[in-house]
Amino acid sequence: MIESFREVARSIGNRYVEEWKERGRKVIGYPCTFVPDEIIHAAGMLPYRLRGINTTTLSIGDTYFGPVICSFPKCILQLAGQGGYSFLDGAVIVNGCDSMRRLDECWRKAGEDYPGTLPGYFRYLGVPHKVADYSLAWYADELRAFVKSLEEHFGVSIGTPVLRRSIRLYNRARRLLIGLDDLRSSPETPLSGEDAAAVVLAGFAMPREEYTRMLRKFLPGMEKPSQVMNGRKRLMVVGSTSDDLDFFRLLESSGGVVVSDTMCFGSRSYHDLVDEKGDPIEALAARYLSHKFCPRMFGYYKERLAFIHERALSARVDGIILQNIRFCDLHGSENGIFERDLEARGIPCMRIEREYGPLVETGRIRMRIDAFMERIS
Amino acid sequence: MKRETREYNYDWNIWTILENAALVCDGTPKEYRSLLSCIPHFGSALDIFIRQGEPGIRFIRLVSQYIRNCITARERGKKTALTSFSMATPILYALDIVPICLEAFTIFGTVVLKRGTGEFLDYCCEIGFTETSCSSQRGALGAYLSGLATRPDMIVCNSPGWCDSNANSYAFASAYLGIPFYQLNYPSEVSGKRSSDYHRQDYRHLISFLEGHTGTRIDTARLGSIIDETMKQDELINELSDLQMLVPNPVPNIYDLMIYGAKSCANGLPELTVLLSSMVDRCRENAVKGLPGNSTAREKARGMFCYIDHYTTDARLWDWMDANDISHLGSILCRYWQADAPYAGTHDGEGYRLDKGSLDSMIDTLADMTARMPMVKQIRGPYDAPQMWLDDNLRLARLLKADFVVYFSTVGCRNTWGAVKLLVRDLEKQGLPSLMLFLDAFDDRVMSWDAVTDRISEFIHVRGIA
Numbered sequence A: 001m002i003e004s005f006r007e008v009a010r011s012i013g014n015r016y017v018e019e020w021k022e023r024g025r026k027v028i029g030y031p032c033t034f035v036p037d038e039i040i041h042a043a044g045m046l047p048y049r050l051r052g053i054n055t056t057t058l059s060i061g062d063t064y065f066g067p068v069i070c071s072f073p074k075c076i077l078q079l080a081g082q083g084g085y086s087f088l089d090g091a092v093i094v095n096g097c098d099s100m101r102r103l104d105e106c107w108r109k110a111g112e113d114y115p116g117t118l119p120g121y122f123r124y125l126g127v128p129h130k131v132a133d134y135s136l137a138w139y140a141d142e143l144r145a146f147v148k149s150l151e152e153h154f155g156v157s158i159g160t161p162v163l164r165r166s167i168r169l170y171n172r173a174r175r176l177l178i179g180l181d182d183l184r185s186s187p188e189t190p191l192s193g194e195d196a197a198a199v200v201l202a203g204f205a206m207p208r209e210e211y212t213r214m215l216r217k218f219l220p221g222m223e224k225p226s227q228v229m230n231g232r233k234r235l236m237v238v239g240s241t242s243d244d245l246d247f248f249r250l251l252e253s254s255g256g257v258v259v260s261d262t263m264c265f266g267s268r269s270y271h272d273l274v275d276e277k278g279d280p281i282e283a284l285a286a287r288y289l290s291h292k293f294c295p296r297m298f299g300y301y302k303e304r305l306a307f308i309h310e311r312a313l314s315a316r317v318d319g320i321i322l323q324n325i326r327f328c329d330l331h332g333s334e335n336g337i338f339e340r341d342l343e344a345r346g347i348p349c350m351r352i353e354r355e356y357g358p359l360v361e362t363g364r365i366r367m368r369i370d371a372f373m374e375r376i377s
Numbered sequence B: 001m002k003r004e005t006r007e008y009n010y011d012w013n014i015w016t017i018l019e020n021a022a023l024v025c026d027g028t029p030k031e032y033r034s035l036l037s038c039i040p041h042f043g044s045a046l047d048i049f050i051r052q053g054e055p056g057i058r059f060i061r062l063v064s065q066y067i068r069n070c071i072t073a074r075e076r077g078k079k080t081a082l083t084s085f086s087m088a089t090p091i092l093y094a095l096d097i098v099p100i101c102l103e104a105f106t107i108f109g110t111v112v113l114k115r116g117t118g119e120f121l122d123y124c125c126e127i128g129f130t131e132t133s134c135s136s137q138r139g140a141l142g143a144y145l146s147g148l149a150t151r152p153d154m155i156v157c158n159s160p161g162w163c164d165s166n167a168n169s170y171a172f173a174s175a176y177l178g179i180p181f182y183q184l185n186y187p188s189e190v191s192g193k194r195s196s197d198y199h200r201q202d203y204r205h206l207i208s209f210l211e212g213h214t215g216t217r218i219d220t221a222r223l224g225s226i227i228d229e230t231m232k233q234d235e236l237i238n239e240l241s242d243l244q245m246l247v248p249n250p251v252p253n254i255y256d257l258m259i260y261g262a263k264s265c266a267n268g269l270p271e272l273t274v275l276l277s278s279m280v281d282r283c284r285e286n287a288v289k290g291l292p293g294n295s296t297a298r299e300k301a302r303g304m305f306c307y308i309d310h311y312t313t314d315a316r317l318w319d320w321m322d323a324n325d326i327s328h329l330g331s332i333l334c335r336y337w338q339a340d341a342p343y344a345g346t347h348d349g350e351g352y353r354l355d356k357g358s359l360d361s362m363i364d365t366l367a368d369m370t371a372r373m374p375m376v377k378q379i380r381g382p383y384d385a386p387q388m389w390l391d392d393n394l395r396l397a398r399l400l401k402a403d404f405v406v407y408f409s410t411v412g413c414r415n416t417w418g419a420v421k422l423l424v425r426d427l428e429k430q431g432l433p434s435l436m437l438f439l440d441a442f443d444d445r446v447m448s449w450d451a452v453t454d455r456i457s458e459f460i461h462v463r464g465i466a
Helices: A002-009 A015-022 A037-040 A071-079 A103-113 A133-154 A160-185 A193-202 A208-221 A245-252 A278-288 A300-316 A329-344 A362-376 B011-028 B029-036 B043-048 B052-072 B092-095 B102-112 B118-126 B135-145 B166-178 B193-214 B221-243 B255-266 B270-289 B312-323 B359-370 B388-401 B420-429 B449-463
Strands: A027-030 A046-049 A090-094 A119-123 A233-239 A258-262 A318-327 A350-354 B079-083 B097-101 B154-157 B179-184 B301-305 B326-330 B402-408 B434-436
Touching: A002 A193, A002 A208, A015 A046, A015 B255, A027 A037, A037 A046, A037 A133, A037 A160, A037 A278, A071 A103, A071 B449, A090 A103, A103 A119, A103 B420, A119 A133, A133 A278, A133 B193, A160 A193, A160 A258, A160 A278, A193 A208, A193 A245, A193 A258, A233 A300, A233 B118, A245 A258, A245 A362, A245 B166, A258 A300, A258 B029, A300 A329, A300 B166, A318 A329, A318 A362, A329 A350, A329 B166, A350 A362, A362 B221, B011 B029, B011 B043, B011 B052, B011 B102, B011 B135, B029 B043, B043 B052, B043 B179, B043 B312, B052 B255, B052 B270, B079 B193, B092 B097, B092 B193, B092 B221, B092 B359, B097 B102, B097 B301, B102 B255, B102 B312, B118 B135, B135 B166, B154 B166, B154 B193, B154 B312, B166 B179, B179 B193, B193 B359, B221 B255, B221 B359, B255 B270, B255 B312, B301 B388, B312 B326, B312 B449, B388 B420, B402 B420, B420 B434, B434 B449
Parallel strands: A027 A046, A027 A090, A090 A119, A233 A258, A233 A318, A318 A350, B079 B097, B079 B154, B154 B179, B301 B326, B301 B402, B402 B434
Antiparallel strands: none
């Protein structure tokens, strides 16, 4: 079973997407956890979280983006320009951060130069940066407009009952993933951080029904005694987006196991549930906007510190790796204060800056990890 | 940070220099020239302003008085708020809060201090702030974080929605120093009822925050008089924009910096009105005589800055352009989008109009004004959407009869670096020669000033502009 998760996590296209497309169904890409998957699912389409793995050049990404931009959206644009996302029928770009929001224009312009690489449905979703009654109302309106545009463009209907069903389905998978987190937090964590990441990542690229079935089959096997820890140190990873299994392998190569995280391709994506009662759009708006774990939500540092601290304690971590992609000032700067405040609470931390994409700096990161492991051993 | 840098507070240090600089104008021209030789590292920058006569002298005095107000606020029983250049300050003054404009303090330090803000930029990195963050905040922020400047009582920023780097600096300062934080957040559209309602609700929450942290309530009469003053200032700034459209441009280059520098310090205060009046008078005289604002009395080319200016090395940008007979047509920072501004009004609701009719109308229209401050208006949405960056630049370039457009920025500007290649391509397609330079407007270590002038000169030559 883990092989199936790994296979999906390591590729852009996968057999589930191929089968989905063969049945004549649509796929909608999105780059950030502030886009509710449930709406796309309720439209009968496959929500697919955009990634930039397996890029070998940034020739297209650098043509449209400027030089001091995060490599994550650049890699997505690179893949799109190369035709790597030709299976998409639509894409929703969100102002997750300033680098990400400009993917909207850069992809549109690249689409003019590389015909056929811009999906037929292309939408910008504005998400407020604060939680207040009026920002929730704004975001709920944005979601209603998003629903309407999907309905109009694709000739589908997204009624309340079907949206509720999608919410319940996604909540079920979230509960299963929270259960997996509990198992990872136990003294005998059942799987490596690399494999845990594969399990979570697969969920962003395959039909949720199938994914939930696979999780249900997979999790009971994780309750057996395991030799994964075997005296190794327990690590937690915090910070910028990371969907590269090799990065986790690298982190674990010096005698550690990643047993917890607060990343958007990780626990941040399933940590909280959507209210299953009441108006589904309002419920989605409340869950997704109140999701303050990303530093793009300004002024919620204390909540994020408490979240990390609580997870670190429950997972009994020996150390925290605070990482950020270069030019990700939101995570990078906040990591600086996390380091101060978490070290003051007795949790060893290491800050590291890296590039997204192929691990071209393995040696440097390995050296830093080795030094950190030596410190906490 | 060097020991001697820690000897005096950053803000106090700048204030004493500017306070004394303002006094040099009280002597005779001969005494003034003699004094300049005593301040070799600051003399050339000071002279750029003093040479302007009354407006330049008033500007130095206004800035000096502003900094004095910031550093003495606590002893005078006033609260201070660390805030951004993009925040319209009348509401803060109405609640007797002294706004400490971080970017203005970075510019003051960059221009005035012998070693610029390098050590403060680096100090931020030492305590965990990323080196890739925007230097326009980081320069002065290092002083506030290191305790070498007046500790603010609260933080008010209005950049979420249009600049993550800016907002992140203020959020970092709040978390690092443990200071209350309020953010005004902007949706991606500037006009229309939905955006307007959002702006206004958010603004009312800001007022509640400010009242809560000062223990005072808005005084309608006081707010009214500040709005009166702001309206006069808006008219004067609009007139300067009108005058800039003339060929030759009668507005001296340095007025670009003086407009937004002074507005960041004294928006809504009478001293800004007096300064702007003296600037308008001078430009009117030039216009009547058909003279350009340049000291050389020649205008070979007209350059517009689609984003910010360059502040290092004695603020030489404006002087260098002046010496090369190039008119500076302003940057994004000196456009405020009043409904009566010559560049506003194409789209319904694009500009704001202050309304003194009632307390509610004053608050609502101040919210409208704040939502159209420089950068808040035009880089919040897709660059090619109506009323956004491309739209504004094309309109301004045509009105101002610009020969070329320049993009200067900072290494920390994720937002504009994410779209500027597209913008430049589109401007060029419209026949506007456009130059994009990879530099940091506050940090010469990225590209030296000499390299900057070489690149601009070469661009002008190669494109046959002048």
